Amino acid sequence: MERKILATMYQVDKDESGAREVGLSVRTYRKYIADLMHRLGAANRFQTSAQLSPAHITQPSHLGSAQLRSE
Known part of the structure; x- marks a missing residue:
């Protein structure tokens, strides 16, 4: 679920749309x-998206200790 949410952070401008x-x-x-x-x-959120570029969303090995949960 977190991967989907992160992907929406790059695509939508409002939480309502992302949700x-x-x-x-x-x-x-x-x-x-x-x-x-x-x-x-x-x-x-800017820092969050700066730390997690779209490449990090698809390749979790780059996340170090902040691994995304696959729920």
């Missing part, structure tokens, strides 16, 4: 993003 695209409520979508930001030590 709808992956089939989650906005609240759950935001919780996933907040959890990922926390694990990466990112202060904001």
Whole structure:
């Protein structure tokens, strides 16, 4: 699920659109993003997306200790 959410961060400009695209409520979508930001030590979404380029989403070995969950 996290991979899908990260992919939407590059494609949509609003949480509502991203949540709808992956089939989650906005609240759950935001919780996933907040959890990922926390694990990466990112202060904001820009830092999160800068740390996780689209290549990292498809190749999790580049993530180091912040592995994405495959739920």
